[in-house]
Structure formats: C-alpha cells, structure tokens
Amino acid sequence: MSKFWWQDTIIYQVYLRSFNDSNNDGIGDINGVIERLDYLRDLGVDTLWISPHYDSPMDDNGYDVRDFYKVSPDYGTIEDFKNLLAEAHRRDMKIITDLVLNHTSDEHPWFEAAKDPNHPEHEKYHDFYIWQPPKYDKKGRRMRPTRWKSWFGGPVWEYNEATDEYYLHIFSKKMPDLNWRNETMRKELKAMIQWWIDLGVDGFRVDASNHLEKNWDFPDGHPGYENFSSLPKHHEYLEELGRELFRPHDLLVIGEAGGASREEALQYAGFDTTEFDMLIQFEHCWVDTDDTNTLTPGKWAKGTVDVTRIKKSFAHWLDVFKDNGWNTIYWHNHDQPRIVSHYGDDGAFHEESAKMLLYTLYMLPGTPIVYYGEEIGMTNVDYENLEDFRDVEVFTEYDNFISNGASHETAMQALRDRARDNARTPMQWNSDKYAGFSDVHPWIDVVGNKDSINVERQQSDSESILNQYKRILRLRREANIAHGHAEFYDLNDPQTFNYKITTNTHEFVVLANFKGTPLTMDIPVDLRAYSLYLSNMKTDAKRSEFKPYEARIYIKENN
Numbered sequence: 206m207s208k209f210w211w212q213d214t215i216i217y218q219v220y221l222r223s224f225n226d227s228n229n230d231g232i233g234d235i236n237g238v239i240e241r242l243d244y245l246r247d248l249g250v251d252t253l254w255i256s257p258h259y260d261s262p263m264d265d266n267g268y269d270v271r272d273f274y275k276v277s278p279d280y281g282t283i284e285d286f287k288n289l290l291a292e293a294h295r296r297d298m299k300i301i302t303d304l305v306l307n308h309t310s311d312e313h314p315w316f317e318a319a320k321d322p323n324h325p326e327h328e329k330y331h332d333f334y335i336w337q338p339p340k341y342d343k344k345g346r347r348m349r350p351t352r353w354k355s356w357f358g359g360p361v362w363e364y365n366e367a368t369d370e371y372y373l374h375i376f377s378k379k380m381p382d383l384n385w386r387n388e389t390m391r392k393e394l395k396a397m398i399q400w401w402i403d404l405g406v407d408g409f410r411v412d413a414s415n416h417l418e419k420n421w422d423f424p425d426g427h428p429g430y431e432n433f434s435s436l437p438k439h440h441e442y443l444e445e446l447g448r449e450l451f452r453p454h455d456l457l458v459i460g461e462a463g464g465a466s467r468e469e470a471l472q473y474a475g476f477d478t479t480e481f482d483m484l485i486q487f488e489h490c491w492v493d494t495d496d497t498n499t500l501t502p503g504k505w506a507k508g509t510v511d512v513t514r515i516k517k518s519f520a521h522w523l524d525v526f527k528d529n530g531w532n533t534i535y536w537h538n539h540d541q542p543r544i545v546s547h548y549g550d551d552g553a554f555h556e557e558s559a560k561m562l563l564y565t566l567y568m569l570p571g572t573p574i575v576y577y578g579e580e581i582g583m584t585n586v587d588y589e590n591l592e593d594f595r596d597v598e599v600f601t602e603y604d605n606f607i608s609n610g611a612s613h614e615t616a617m618q619a620l621r622d623r624a625r626d627n628a629r630t631p632m633q634w635n636s637d638k639y640a641g642f643s644d645v646h647p648w649i650d651v652v653g654n655k656d657s658i659n660v661e662r663q664q665s666d667s668e669s670i671l672n673q674y675k676r677i678l679r680l681r682r683e684a685n686i687a688h689g690h691a692e693f694y695d696l697n698d699p700q701t702f703n704y705k706i707t708t709n710t711h712e713f714v715v716l717a718n719f720k721g722t723p724l725t726m727d728i729p730v731d732l733r734a735y736s737l738y739l740s741n742m743k744t745d746a747k748r749s750e751f752k753p754y755e756a757r758i759y760i761k762e763n764n
C-alpha cells in the first residue's frame with residue numbers, strides 16, 4: 206500500500222545536545238545516541254531526526270554551521286557519526302539529519318573571506334552573502350538599510366566596518382544569510398549535500414526552507430517578514446535540490462515552512478512535485494496567544510488554548526495532503542515549549558493530560574514525529590534566574606520585554622512559559638543527580654521534577670505515559686493507522702477532541718476532554734458498537750461524564 210518507506214515510519218527527534226552524554230562532559234553526543242538505540246527501537250520509532258551535528262560556535266546550538274563537513278567536537282567525530290549510521294541501519298533504523306541552508310555561522314570560512322576586503326578570496330565569497338550599503342539620516346547618521354526584524358527579536362542588519370556595508374541575518378547576528386541567487390554558492394552547498402548522501406544518511410530535515418529567497422528591492426517595513434518568507438523564487442532553489450539530489454536517492458526529505466498555504470504546501474510536498482516528501486508547518490503550535498498583551502507580545506503572550514483551532518488545523522492538513530501528498534503529525538519540536546506544559550497540565554493532571562495528548566494526536570493518519578522526552582511527559586523548566594537560560598533568543602527578547610515595561614518577574618514567567626529552552630533540557634533517564642543524562646553538571650540544568658518524571662520509573666509501570674506511547678505506536682503499525690481515514694466530530698466545540706479513524710481492518714473512535722474542567726459529552730457515536738481499547742484513567746466505558754483531561758480510545762473490527 207505504501208509507495209515510500211517513510212509513509213510507514215515513525216520518527217523521533219533527537220535534540221543531540223540534550224539526549225545522552227556518553228563521555229561526561231555535560232553535553233549530549235553521538236555515542237550517547239548509539240547507547241540508546243535499543244531504547245528507541247523498543248519505544249517503536251525507527252527513524253531518528255538528529256538536530257545539527259556540524260562544527261559550530263554554538264550561538265544557536267548548531268544551527269550556526271562553521272564547517273558543514275565536520276562533526277562538532279561537542280558531539281564526537283565523523284567516525285562516531287558513521288558508527289551511528291551503521292548501528293542504526295543494523296537495527297533497521299534510519300537517520301535523517303538537519304540541513305541548514307539558509308545561513309552559516311559568521312565563523313564559516315566563506316563569511317570570514319566575505320567580510321574582509323583583504324582576504325585573498327574576498328571577491329568570490331563576498332557575494333555568497335547579502336550585503337547592503339548604509340542609509341543616512343538628515344544629520345548624516347548611519348542607518349540600517351531597512352527596519353526589518355529578525356526572528357530572534359533584534360534587527361536583521363549588522364554593520365561590517367571593513368566593507369562599510371550591512372549584512373543580512375534573519376536569525377542571530379552570528380548567522381549571516383546566504384545568497385541563493387549566487388550559483389557558485391549553490392554548487393558548493395549541493396556538493397556538501399551529496400557528500401552526506403554518499404556517507405549514507407537516509408534523509409534530511411531542511412531548516413528554514415521557506416526563507417531562502419529575499420526581496421532584493423529591500424523595501425522598508427517593520428517587522429518586514431514578508432520580505433524574507435515564502436517568496437516564489439525559493440521554490441526554484443528547492444526544486445533544483447530535489448531534482449539533482451533528493452529524488453535520485455531513496456531519501457526522506459522534510460521541509461520546514463510556517464504559514465504555508467494549501468497551494469504552497471502541495472508545491473513543497475505533493476506526490477508529483479520534486480521538492481520535499483513531507484512538510485513541517487506550525488499552524489497548531491501557538492493557538493494560545495493573548496493578542497492584548499503588549500508587555501510580552503506575540504508567541505510570548507500566554508492565553509487560553511483554543512482547541513477548535515487545533516482540530517481545524519489537523520483536519521485542514523489531512524485534507525490538503527489527502528491523496529495528493531503525505532501528512533506529518535507532531536505536537537512540538539525544539540522551538541516550542543513542552544507540549545504537556547503548553548496544551549496540557551504539568552501539575553495535578555500531568556499524567557492524564559500527557560496521555561490525552563498522546564491519544565488526540567497519534568491516532569491520526571500520516572507520519573508522526575515524537576520529540577525526545579515527550580514519551581515520558583517532560584515539562585517546561587522551573588528556572589529562577591535569567592542566567593539559567595541558554596537560548597540566544599531569550600536574551601534579546603528579555604530586553605525587549607523590559608523595554609516594553611514588563612517587570613523582571615513578568616519577563617521571567619514569559620520565558621518559563623514560552624522559551625525554546627523549555628524543550629531543550631537534559632533527557633530524564635532516571636532520578637540520579639543529573640537525571641542519568643550525564644555524571645557532571647550539564648550544559649543546561651535538569652528540570653527539578655526528574656525524580657517523578659523519568660524513563661526508569663515509567664518503564665516499571667505498565668500504565669505509565671511511556672508504556673502507553675509504546676502501545677499506541679505499536680497499534681499504529683499493526684492497524685496501519687498511517688493510511689487510515691480520519692473524520693473529526695464537533696470541530697467547533699471548544700472542549701472536546703473527538704474523531705474517528707477507519708482503517709482496512711478497524712474503526713477507532715477517540716473521545717477526549719481537552720481541558721482541565723469536567724464535561725458531560727454529547728457522544729457522537731453509538732458506543733454499543735465499540736469496546737474500550739485504552740483510557741487515561743479508570744472509567745466506565747459508556748459514561749458521558751468526562752473528568753478533567755479524560756480521554757478514551759474505542760475499537761471495533763471492520764466487517
């Protein structure tokens with residue numbers, strides 16, 4: 206039934222820095238992943254997406270690449286990487302890596318040459334990046350070319366004295382954007398991609414893939430995101446990569462494009478296009494923002510979770526890719542808070558809400574991406590001090606909050622709720638001092654709840670979150686849920702999350718109370734035809750009263 210291997214796979218995203226530290230330097234590493242391959246196989250996943258492993262000054266934890274051909278010494282050596290491929294393949298598992306093509310580190314040799322007119326290769330490399338001359342105000346003061354705002358909160362332009370120009374960086378200033386209009390630059394990147402394919406990787410997750418093209422007229426505007434997001438020409442670059450590199454090999458290539466329309470999504474990842482195989486979009490990721498908050502605005506403004514938006518988003522993407530492409534399902538990655546803290550409850554209903562989130566997502570068709578630690582319900586951080594955070598984004602945004610008039614406490618709470626570091630803490634393997642992640646103090650602090658939330662503890666409890674993840678992932682395979690047909694009930698209901706999945710062999714009905722308040726549900730099917738398959742608390746299968754976060758999966762054989 207499947208045309209491609211990746212339609213039947215289950216992906217697990219490993220945030221390399223935080224997963225498992227094999228050499229006790231406080232940083233997760235490649236050998237640490239190898240040590241846990243059997244754990245992952247047992248969990249039921251068979252493709253690993255590894256966050257950037259390349260040599261990097263780590264301004265953005267490796268998304269700032271200094272040398273595309275070298276493994277970061279933080280993570281190991283190229284031999285370790287080859288070993289990871291071999292060990293994974295021996296277990297019938299696949300490895301896909303992050304591919305960062307929108308920018309490099311400012312310490313990449315290309316940029317070193319580009320910024321320095323005295324460098325022997327300046328001429329060649331200057332045009333690998335995006336430069337603009339300064340503007341001047343009436344008093345002759347130097348001004349940035351535009352007021353565009355970077356994704357990390359500050360301006361996109363950084364001045365380079367040696368050439369008297371600004372370079373563009375849509376992320377941190379240590380991540381200058383590459384000029385995709387330069388064919389020589391594209392050739393160099395393509396050679397690099399080919400090199401990793403030849404080494405044996407099974408695919409890529411293409412970082413920031415909708416930002417490759419910029420508006421070269423550089424009109425002013427604030428924040429100006431439309432000038433560096435989803436411009437039509439970036440499809441030409443992606444199509445070139447697909448045609449020359451991705452399609453000729455049996456790879457899984459996943460694009461990253463927030464805000465893609467139906468047409469764009471199909472252009473990226475429709476079955477009959479040559480760009481990607483699957484798409485990561487963010488529509489369901491921030492359905493709880495409070496637009497009236499001016500102190501910590503945007504994604505930082507925590508509001509109430511709009512369940513209807515999540516359901517509608519899932520239904521929409523299933524529809525977009527129905528028959529024409531392939532759906533990707535995931536709750537979150539390293540750029541959003543921990544899902545149980547975000548859409549569930551990391552207090553009194555921790556276990557119940559983590560399982561509710563499991564049932565509401567992972568019974569849907571498509572290829573799932575489980576984020577490390579999600580399978581045990583890892584939570585957001587409990588940090589007290591700004592210095593406990595590590596993410597480059599946190600520090601520019603903290604300053605923004607304070608200048609908006611927020612108090613230190615308000616700013617700290619926004620960080621604890623929404624910062625990316627929430628989802629980057631050490632994996633909680635056991636209750637040891639550093640949660641079994643490392644024997645030494647890790648690069649980022651372990652969350653204080655590691656004694657109650659950890660793998661070891663959950664392994665020995667047959668009804669733990671971890672064991673329910675295993676069960677659902679196994680069921681996905683056995684019942685071929687990836688290819689099932691989904692039908693949502695009550696899309697406009699603000700509290701329920703109910704749907705039916707029909708496969709060749711079964712019908713499953715998921716009924717869930719997505720909120721922390723009790724509910725009497727208007728049950729949309731005749732439950733007498735079904736039996737209860739799994740629930741997140743002791744329950745009477747026929748009851749229409751649902752406790753906070755109560756969720757159930759019902760099953761019936763198809764005849």
Ligand code: NOJ
Binds near residue numbers: 268269412413539540
């Ligand atoms: C998207 C990645 O997921 C994020 O973590 C990173 O900061 C930016 N792209 C820049 O590479």
